[in-house]
Amino acid sequence: MNSALVIGGTRFIGRHLVDDLLAHDYDVTLFTRGNRENPFADDDRVDHVEGNRTNDTALEATATTVDPDAVFDCVAYQPKDVRSATTIFADCEAYVYVSSGAAYGREEIPKREDETPLHPCTADQATDDSFDTYGNRKAECDRAVFAAADDGVRAMAVRPPIVYGPHDYTERLDWWINRVNRFDRVLIPGDGTNLRHRVYVEDVASALRLVAENGIPGEAYNVGDRRLVTLEEMVDLIADCLETDVELVHAGPRELAAGDLALDDYPLYRTYPHVLSTAKLAALGWESTPLEEAMERSVADHRESDRDGDENGPDRAAEERVLGILETL
Template identity: 80%
Template sequence: MDSALVIGGTRFIGRHLVDDLREHDYDVTLLTRGNRENPFAEDDRVNHVEGDRTNETALEAVAASVDPDAVFDCVAYHPRDVRAATGIFADCDAYVYVSSGAAYGREEIPKREDRTPLESCTAEQATDDSFETYGNRKAEGDRAAFAAAEEGIRTMVVRPPIVYGPHDHTERLDWWVDRVNRFDRVIVPGDGTNLRHRVYVEDVASALRIVAERGEAGEAYNVGDRRLVTLQEMIELIADSLDSVARSDTERTDGEQSGPRAGDVELVHAGPRELAAGDVTLDDYPLYRSYPHVLSTSKLAALGWESTPLEEAMQQSVEDHLESDRDGDENGPDREAEERVLGILETL
């Protein structure tokens, strides 16, 4: 395959996917509504077509003018979007739908592509736009992709859990980086052993390309960090990355530290009872999940895919955070509430 169409390629996953495809010598075309700045505007190797992917006429026009070998659908949020796209791009060599680990409908460890049931989806949920039906809609999109494969169309599904890395507009990881960077004492919800699968965005990008090139029609592939860490271990990785940046700044200036604060950060555990002092709950914390969410990634690894070492992935994520104006402030408890919790813990 030599050419690719990325539907939604200027913000986060799609942005990294375009970079990965260009590194592997693909001719790339983006389809977006043009509502956000195009980071590839000055790159003559990347074409940009404006259009609404929910408009079938617009998709048909792109299919006719671009005629891509592979289509990567990063912004299909309703089952009807998948059904329309798989039909319009039926003659392409590969159609890869970006689904989600939220599509799984049963809690088990790990969640496996061919064994763990998917969420159900009613007709009402299929057209809803709320967060509560996100997993239902993604699951129905999976079923639409599988149905297309049964009709002879080479469609595949990739299911990532929480994605993190440079240009992450969700700012979920940014909230934690900001906490560790600014404060000496950081609250860890619960006992710190919470386990929620995450995946570095560049690994999602490479997975999408590899699935298009080597995947089997009608199959789903989980993508996630091959090495899982608890929430506390994630926070410790952030602290180590911040210290590494601080040391680098010190070496460059040959004097006192500039940039991020270095040094030990005290991690303070707080359960539901202690958090109540600040009117905070465990679930208020970004990336916390009461039941472990773990995806098996062996099926994808069998295609030759590899994940980035966690230390490298976190280093890149932290450096991008420090260069941005993101703080994730809206994703978790405010510091005043946490200070009340820390005050209670000091009296115990």
């Protein structure tokens, strides 16, 4: 494969995917609405087609004029959009859909592509755009990928959990980096052993390309850090990257209540462990970035940005009330 169309490629996952494709000598075309700054505007290796991915006419025109070998669909959130795209790009060598670990409908450890059931999706959920139906819609999008493969399209899905790294507009990890950077005492919800699978964004990008090149049509592939760390270990990694020492203070539900806080007020906290098996992707030759290296790059990018993640978690005043209570115990 020599050419790629990236549907949505200027913000986070798509941005890193374009970098990865260019590093592997692909000719790249972006398809975006043009509402955000294009980081590749001055790169003559990257073409740009402006349009709305929900507009089938615009996608059909792009399929004709660009004629890509591989299509990477980073911004499809409703099943109808995947069904349209797999029809429009049916003759391409690969269609790879960016799905989510949220598509899994049963809590088990680990979640495996060919064993763990997906969420159901009703007709109403399929056309919704709220966070409450995100997992349902992603699951139905995956089923649309599988149906397309049954019809002869080389369509595949990649399922990441929480993605982190440079240019992360969600600022979930930024909240924690900011806490460690600013304060010498960091409040940890629960006992610190909370386990939620995460994945470094550059590893998602390489996985997407590798699946396009070597994946099996009709298959889904989990992508996640090959070594998992608890929430407390993640904070320790951040502190190491910042070359600082912090005191980690644990607070359970009763202690957090002193600040009108709850465990799930904290970004990246999840009550039940969320772990994806990545063996299937690794069998294609994929490897993940060492955690220390991934965090080092993430922290460096945070320090160069104006992101603080403040909207993602508790304010410090509420935490200070909890810390004050804990000091008296």
